Amino acid sequence: MTKTSSPSDATHDRNTIISVRHLRKTFTNSAGIDVTVLDSVSFDVARGETLVIMGGSGCGKSTLLNCLIGEYELDLGEIHFQTKDLIAPKNLTTMSADEKNTLRKRFGILFQSGALFNSLTVGENVALPLSEHSSVKPEVIDMIVALKLQLVHMLPHRDKMPSQLSGGQKKRAGLARATAMDPEILFYDEPSAGLDPVTSTAIDELMMDLSKKLAVTSIVVTHEMDSAFRIADRIVMLEKGRVLKIGTRQEYEVLRDAAPATLTTYEDQLMNQFLNGYNIGPLTNADGLSEFEKLITG
Amino acid sequence: MSETPSANSNRPPSLAVRTVSSIGELAEHRINKAHDSVSSVGGIILLLAQTLSWSWRSVFESGVRLRKKAIIEQMVRIGVESIAIVMIVQVFIGCILALQIAPTLEKYGQIGKVADIVAIAIVRELGPMLTAIVLSGFAGASIAAEIAAMVESEEVKALRAHALDPIHFLIVPRFWASVFMIVGLAVIANVVGMCGGLLTAWGVLDIAPSAYLDATQQALVLPDLITGLFKAAVFGGLVAMIACYEGLNVRGGAAGVGRATTVTVVKSIVAIIGTDAVFTAIFFTLGW
Ligand SMILES: Nc1ncnc2c1ncn2[C@@H]1O[C@H](COP(=O)(O)OP(=O)(O)O)[C@@H](O)[C@H]1O
Ligand SMILES: [Mg+2]
Numbered sequence: 001m002t003k004t005s006s007p008s009d010a011t012h013d014r015n016t017i018i019s020v021r022h023l024r025k026t027f028t029n030s031a032g033i034d035v036t037v038l039d040s041v042s043f044d045v046a047r048g049e050t051l052v053i054m055g056g057s058g059c060g061k062s063t064l065l066n067c068l069i070g071e072y073e074l075d076l077g078e079i080h081f082q083t084k085d086l087i088a089p090k091n092l093t094t095m096s097a098d099e100k101n102t103l104r105k106r107f108g109i110l111f112q113s114g115a116l117f118n119s120l121t122v123g124e125n126v127a128l129p130l131s132e133h134s135s136v137k138p139e140v141i142d143m144i145v146a147l148k149l150q151l152v153h154m155l156p157h158r159d160k161m162p163s164q165l166s167g168g169q170k171k172r173a174g175l176a177r178a179t180a181m182d183p184e185i186l187f188y189d190e191p192s193a194g195l196d197p198v199t200s201t202a203i204d205e206l207m208m209d210l211s212k213k214l215a216v217t218s219i220v221v222t223h224e225m226d227s228a229f230r231i232a233d234r235i236v237m238l239e240k241g242r243v244l245k246i247g248t249r250q251e252y253e254v255l256r257d258a259a260p261a262t263l264t265t266y267e268d269q270l271m272n273q274f275l276n277g278y279n280i281g282p283l284t285n286a287d288g289l290s291e292f293e294k295l296i297t298g
Numbered sequence: 299m300s301e302t303p304s305a306n307s308n309r310p311p312s313l314a315v316r317t318v319s320s321i322g323e324l325a326e327h328r329i330n331k332a333h334d335s336v337s338s339v340g341g342i343i344l345l346l347a348q349t350l351s352w353s354w355r356s357v358f359e360s361g362v363r364l365r366k367k368a369i370i371e372q373m374v375r376i377g378v379e380s381i382a383i384v385m386i387v388q389v390f391i392g393c394i395l396a397l398q399i400a401p402t403l404e405k406y407g408q409i410g411k412v413a414d415i416v417a418i419a420i421v422r423e424l425g426p427m428l429t430a431i432v433l434s435g436f437a438g439a440s441i442a443a444e445i446a447a448m449v450e451s452e453e454v455k456a457l458r459a460h461a462l463d464p465i466h467f468l469i470v471p472r473f474w475a476s477v478f479m480i481v482g483l484a485v486i487a488n489v490v491g492m493c494g495g496l497l498t499a500w501g502v503l504d505i506a507p508s509a510y511l512d513a514t515q516q517a518l519v520l521p522d523l524i525t526g527l528f529k530a531a532v533f534g535g536l537v538a539m540i541a542c543y544e545g546l547n548v549r550g551g552a553a554g555v556g557r558a559t560t561v562t563v564v565k566s567i568v569a570i571i572g573t574d575a576v577f578t579a580i581f582f583t584l585g586w
Contacts, residue, residue: 069459071455071458071459100461101461102461104458104459104460104461105460105461107459109456109459111452111455111456111459112452113451113452115451115452115453115455115456116453116456117453117456117457118447118448118451118453128460128462129460129462132363132460132462133460133461181460
């Protein structure tokens with residue numbers, strides 16, 4: 001297990017599956033001004049763990065996820081992957097398109113909306129990565145699809161179109177598709193956003209179940225504390241594009257349950273406010289509730 | 299120093315200042331727009347290059363699939379969407395041409411030449427061009443809306459995340475379907491347009507259908523048909539590329555999807571007519 005923050009030491013620990021160093025991402029907004037959305041972000045992900053990336057809305061969680069899956073080019077920094085097929089860690093930012101695609105076949109990604117292909121049935125959605133990337137016989141693909149759908153309790157909905165599914169069902173189908181290729185790393189973008197508490201808990205249970213059954217590394221982006229505390233082994237807390245704290249779930253629980261008056265550092269107070277959703281604290285200053293409101297609304 | 303800005307803001311700027319600044323704004327707006335169009339032409343050319351490269355690879359590289367099924371599905375969709383309107387438009391075009399040209403020909407005692415003029419105008423020009431314009435309004439707009447919606451719902455991102463290239467997967471089938479289908483549609487358009495001319499000549503101008511058909515056959519030569527269909531194929535590719543480009547580059551949610559479709563139709567029509575002018579000039583020079 002690795003703790004980060006001492007940069008420049010690209011750890012070649014076999015136990016580290018992803019290592020992010022000095023990541024910076026800048027966007028040019030509509031007014032032509034460069035906005036740095038992520039700055040000096042460094043952390044490691046251990047093989048098999050569930051790492052939650054948490055933070056208020058607009059702090060750069062989705063951007064970070066997009067950087068990790070190779071969707072965005074970085075302005076600065078490196079992301080090293082050490083999947084099982086690689087002998088030494090490989091830097092995502094210097095990979096060729098083919099190398100990137102090889103790596104992506106080791107990923108499963110659950111997008112915020114499920115991102116099912118709307119022109120295909122649920123079953124066809126799950127079958128697509130298999131039929132595109134393997135020469136497996138159609139009958140075998142059918143069996144794998146049934147298995148994956150069974151894992152997420154979606155087998156009865158196999159022949160439905162995505163438009164006929166509820167939000168929770170879409171996510172479960174998306175999860176079945178994400179696991180179709182037996183990935184080593186599962187990425188989740190706001191898995192419980194837009195779901196009622198019961199469905200959201202069911203998705204959390206499912207994620208933990210899958211993580212155990214498939215022995216995958218999970219990286220979960222969320223702003224929902226309840227969910228984070230249920231599923232996380234470790235939590236990376238982002239604030240305004242910077243890493244505020246990296247710690248185990250237990251460390252976070254201690255911070256959450258502390259009385260605000262007993263905390264001495266600014267970071268601890270800020271974390272305490274965020275984790276409890278208090279409306280008084282360093283996050284909400286003189287300018288009133290607006291920051292806080294922005295923070296708590298997805 | 300701190301007084302100056304507030305003093306300024308109290309007094310409205312003079313007419314001259316306002317004029318100059320609004321001209322400046324207008325110029326800036328124009329330049330931005332011009333810059334936009336230039337970058338979108340560049341983007342469309344790049345997309346075409348990628349589409350052709352993926353097409354080449356899927357035909358000649360064993361590991362890359364040629365999506366025949368997807369091409370056929372798209373052809374059916376494009377054909378079904380456009381065929382009825384193409385036929386209706388062309389019948390009317392045939393009628394209009396015959397009626398417009400008849401008085402002039404009558405004056406020179408050449409009323410029999412109606413068939414020649416209708417045939418050449420439709421086969422060389424109006425068949426392909428109007429088919430392409432109808433195609434841009436139906437297939438182009440719906441391709442743009444479809445791709446834009448796929449971008450907005452993260453489907454395109456999901457494709458990339460599954461190591462599937464959206465150009466190979468989405469754009470190549472739509473491009474070739476559009477190219478193949480428009481040629482078929484243009485052939486139908488030609489036939490229907492000439493039928494419109496024939497019916498009008500028969501009903502209004504008292505020209506016997508057999509005479510009309512004879513004249514049509516005499517007037518048309520192979521280059522008429524080939525140049526016309528060649529242009530149609532190019533227009534079909536253009537419409538598909540513009541639609542896919544606008545769809546892939548959508549911004550701003552549902553409103554963006556709407557904008558992508560409108561922009562596709564407008565850009566397609568300008569591109570079709572502009573390209574038509576260039577090709578017609580080339581064919582004219584070559585004597586085809
Ligand atoms: N493509 C983009 N272009 C410009 N700005 C962006 C883009 N994507 C995100 N941003 C900005 O980056 C910041 C972080 O966004 P995001 O990563 O989506 O936050 P989160 O997922 O934590 O809510 C926001 O202020 C957002 O406006
Ligand atoms: Mg987000």
